[in-house]
Amino acid sequence: MPRPHSTVPSSPAFPGPGHDSTGPVRPGPGAGAHATLTPVAVELRDGFWAVRRQVNARTSVPQGPDLLESAGNLHNLRLAAGAAEGEFQGAYPFVDSDVYKWLEAAAWQLGQGEDEALAADVDRIVALVAAAQQDDGYLNTWFQLRKGGERYKELRWSHELYCAGHLIQAAVAHHRTTGRAELLDVARKFADHVDSVFGPPDSGKPIDGIDGHPEIETALVELYRETGERRYLELAGYFVDRFGHGLLGGEAYCQDRVPLREATDVEGHAVRQLYLLAAATDLATEIGDEELRAAAERLWTAMTAAKTHLTGGLGAHHDEEDFGDPYELPNERAYCETCAAIASIQWSWRLALLTGSARYSDLIERTLFNGFLAGVSLDGERWLYVNPLQVRDGHTDPGGDQSARRTRWFRCACCPPNVMRLMASLEHYLASADADGLQIHQYATGRYSGDLGGTPVVVGAETDYPWQGTIALTVEESPADRPWTLSLRIPQWCRDFRVRVGKTVYDRTDAPVTDGWLRLERTWAPGDQVVLDLGMEPRLTAADPRVDAVRGCVAIERGPLVYCLEQVDHPGGGLDDMVIDTTGPLAVKHRPDLLGGVTTVIAAGHRRRLPETGWWPYRSAEDAEEPPPGAPIELTAVPYYAWANRRDGSMRVWLPTS
């Protein structure tokens, strides 16, 4: 099989990191005291993620301002600034946050090199945000324009602090990548206002309260890291600890049923739960709160063990967008909001840095390649809000935000700019350093750089991952006489691997792997090579028997990718009568022509002969013996992330075995 090779056309937008952009969770002054690892930015040069990021940089992000204009978000800011006339547009009190998330994406983007048009858009919109801000720092166009300026009266649903959080995070990114302070000034003014209003009952501040949607908490930690102002960290800590005490009525939806420190399982609205847990992990990282750390680790394990879809998707219910019961993981009604995948990555990365454990990056990889990436079309112009694992034959699509068809923009447009900001900052989620060396969490062609007490260590990587499992690493810079450890994550999905270090070859039986990390300690010299070969045999995956939704089914996976069948590849019928023959071979076929270039997996199967059910589809189990199989047919599985990029039709990840 020829080795496929993804290429990124050279582009002025891709010269590599421009400013000091060590990322959204770069510990700030005095921070990270309790972190095990420090994130380092990777210079992505080529390959799978570089292509996806280029689509983001060239299509998704540049289209943002026009979309925010047509949806009315910018109009609302102009109204609030007194620079336009008309009515508030949009259906939700959090529409401002779409603008902030886009600004954050654009700011990360600017960190990757000059882009005059984008910089001009950012300046224009930053000025608009500044103009819309009220004198005391408050800013929310919904409440300024529609509620007569009333504030903080409906915290359960107002999203006022949620919007503030996204504004703050955008400002931190803008300052971190460009050194510019215009947006940071707006954010600090708002944060100072919030700090003057919210506090514990004995603080003398007017409101003891929290926002129904966590988000400001992580942002305040970031603001602390960026400014060194400890008040922001303390305010974040106050907010995190006030959830679960009934201030919002005690609902799980708002994370208000039980304090995190006592919680035994994830619950309620998935994105809210995950943003709150990210903040708790930030606090554990910054102040060494062991109880919060224990809660975060405990809840992460509970979530992954019983409430995570194979794709890394989270959230089982359409109504309330919430987690279901343990092992309640439906396929056609999987909610798996794109924002929840993003929040999961952000939280897991914080845990990876805090603990140093590889499992968190295992989940990040799975989520990036599947549940997250499915949220944006291959052309970067259309989006999925929900990410089901099945679309049935005869599906009646509801349209709107919860459609299983890709949509240009949403009424509740939280997901698209969220994808943009993660994609634009992706280089910060891939690698870390510590006093002993460099850890490569995710494999991509590029340049992984850290430093050991001021001496740079640089490793170059070449790979066609995830299509091929070979990752060729070359030490480019290293201290001359000092040994250090190059740590390579052996993915949790990987059953077999080999690694060659110079003339030494290890495999799974003798490689120095601990806790998911292959740790290669050497006195490295520039030019030293390591070649890691991850076994990429396609595989059939089954679920814990308590996952009722997939009883009697398997899924096809290869490397980090979850696969699915799409109707378009299987003419002559739908998919709901399709059965996979698990004794048949799984073949791999790279298709440069298909879906931007994907490796397909070919399996054997057949269409089931369906019973004549008449008007009632239930019958005696004795009469329900399996009829003889239909003629064998070839099943073509494509990566899940690429689904719904051709014509509408049914789709399944989990395939019945008989």
Added chain:
Amino acid sequence: MPRPHSTVPSSPAFPGPGHDSTGPVRPGPGAGAHATLTPVAVELRDGFWAVRRQVNARTSVPQGPDLLESAGNLHNLRLAAGAAEGEFQGAYPFVDSDVYKWLEAAAWQLGQGEDEALAADVDRIVALVAAAQQDDGYLNTWFQLRKGGERYKELRWSHELYCAGHLIQAAVAHHRTTGRAELLDVARKFADHVDSVFGPPDSGKPIDGIDGHPEIETALVELYRETGERRYLELAGYFVDRFGHGLLGGEAYCQDRVPLREATDVEGHAVRQLYLLAAATDLATEIGDEELRAAAERLWTAMTAAKTHLTGGLGAHHDEEDFGDPYELPNERAYCETCAAIASIQWSWRLALLTGSARYSDLIERTLFNGFLAGVSLDGERWLYVNPLQVRDGHTDPGGDQSARRTRWFRCACCPPNVMRLMASLEHYLASADADGLQIHQYATGRYSGDLGGTPVVVGAETDYPWQGTIALTVEESPADRPWTLSLRIPQWCRDFRVRVGKTVYDRTDAPVTDGWLRLERTWAPGDQVVLDLGMEPRLTAADPRVDAVRGCVAIERGPLVYCLEQVDHPGGGLDDMVIDTTGPLAVKHRPDLLGGVTTVIAAGHRRRLPETGWWPYRSAEDAEEPPPGAPIELTAVPYYAWANRRDGSMRVWLPTS
């Protein structure tokens, strides 16, 4: 096994039908021209349904006024009548309909005999309704009190005509059972007002529109039947045909995506769809509209074949309360609103009468004994709005209306008074007559009466159905020399039966069964006996393989009853690791002490040894071989209708087989 015997204590509330109460779909003047069968009321004397109806009569219905008082419904009527002060209470524009449904239930109840206390409550509340009505006939307290009297501006959600419909139906019942006209006058005045406002574009009437929730349509047909006023029938026909043309925005939710005449599948909000189809069937019955009849029959088959839960429950989605895709029939998230079960029974009965086909009563039986009856607790005091087929171990109950725990009353209290009105009018859904004789659709101890051209035919029945399959029928009255046909429905679930007519015995191989009806044509004489023995062996049921949710599972059924496991009967753990051994015997054990007296089914099973999953519940299918079974345990299945009457815990209808 001793024969269990349910008894109804003698009660003044149960003297049998009082007035001429031939029921909610009794054809009125000039009506029924196109019906095949005419409904006849059955005098229920004893047994299963008599007990349930007594609970309804003695507990549920009498408690109605107090519940409507505490929920504020009666207060709102007093406010509208100018007889009280305060704020509108309740969260929905349809709260008046709770009062009307209760009045309808009470009216049917009064038809069964004197009840002074109930009659006084009815008189009081009827007077209140009359006082709240506006001079021109309009009545809706939400719009009168909260919207400054604004009318018909939000038809998609206003429920103004929906409430009018329930008022009309209550008035028809009140008039039909008591002969009293107070409420009928209110209803006619409202109907006349509606008729003056709504009509086609060329009618000169102000509004060409429909209500987002069908209901007034069936009620107007009933008003026509009760009054002979053809305008009402025409107005119903106008409304039914205006759905599906985008008047409400074109959503499936409101039945506005496609006209019924063109529809190929049920869709949208389940109760709305079913009420609309009931109205279409009424129109086909009254005016012989063959296109509407064909649509109703087509959609009924589509619904039962792919969108009906084993319990007869309908509605797959919590959000939008709507039908899902074909074969999308989840267990833990089955919505199966109690109101949808009621609407299904009402629609199917109309089809049974229109067509004469037994299948509609097959579904009625299944729904009555399972999806409907589960909606009310055994004591008649607590309710389920949604009726899931599974509650998982570790279930986090959301509380509120969608709780899987029985609730005293709901914020949206549509279901409880709906159960009351169906239970109080149940005798009208059990039997019918035509020119050739009497059809027994449902089996209960009582007196089935019809007439053949003025000569009465009366058959008495004795049975312990559904615990026993023996139904002993005795002809009590019959014309002396005229042969007629006694038709007995052979249930769709029944695999084996015998019937003895005098000295002749038939079984399935030689009995005169056509289209689900055992037709016994004789010249009958008083004292003639027929004994029908329906085979009541418990059975295991499997589903069409496209019902993904129950792949690899069976359900236990016996007679018309669906069974379930409840955690309370299986100490030492939950249910999610439970497996049924399908090769083991199914034993039957009647338990007079349990749940008001139920026959349990005992099956063999074991608890699965669960894999150590660590933090990820998916693994190679090769490693997923079934571990050896745990120790055998006895599974105790109880009728589904009786679940959730003991302590909270998990429940399952569908049981994994391995």
